[in-house]
Amino acid sequence: MNLRTLWSVTKRIGFHKVLAGFAAWFFISSLLTMLAEPGITRYGDAVWYSFVACTSIGFGDLVTTTFIGRLLTVILTIYEIVIVAMFSGVVVSYYLEVVHRKENAVIANFLDKMEHLTELSPEELREIQDKVRKYKV
Numbered sequence: 001m002n003l004r005t006l007w008s009v010t011k012r013i014g015f016h017k018v019l020a021g022f023a024a025w026f027f028i029s030s031l032l033t034m035l036a037e038p039g040i041t042r043y044g045d046a047v048w049y050s051f052v053a054c055t056s057i058g059f060g061d062l063v064t065t066t067f068i069g070r071l072l073t074v075i076l077t078i079y080e081i082v083i084v085a086m087f088s089g090v091v092v093s094y095y096l097e098v099v100h101r102k103e104n105a106v107i108a109n110f111l112d113k114m115e116h117l118t119e120l121s122p123e124e125l126r127e128i129q130d131k132v133r134k135y136k137v
Contacts, residue, residue, distance in 0.1 A: 002098070005094060005097055005098060005101075006090075006094050008097070009090060009093045009094045009097055010090055012093075013089070013090065013093060015086055015087070015090050018082075018083065018086060019083065022079055022080070022083050025075075025076065025079060026047075026050055026054070026076065027047070029050060029072045029075065029076045030043065030046040030047045030049070030050045031043065031046065032068070032072055033046045033049060033050065033064065033069050033072050033073070034046035036064075036066050036068040036069045036072070037064050037065065037066060037069045038065070038066075039062065039063065039065065040062055040064075040069075045062055048062065049062040049064075050076060053073050053076055053077055054076060054077060054080040056077075110128075113128060
């Protein structure tokens, strides 16, 4: 996987901003959950609860009992669902970008050979002829 291309796709569609916003909301909602919930007294426990809520694991070792805690959980979970849905779009865009770049490289190579047709060996000419026959509709 080419990380430079993946980062380019991520920036082009603005997913990096959404991901940064999710990370910020994750830690802020963890803090607010800790402040609102009597059963969650440590920040590490609040972060654990947020992680469990986002991943839909739901161990049950920590639960929210107040309206604010439950509302924060709902918002965090919906935000996480949107992130997962958008990530699949990023992956598809990445692979389409890779395919497009490969197509352009093949076309550029083919056009270069066409410009220098008289300089090609008989084997190279036969290779081009076979490719044309293969893709001919």
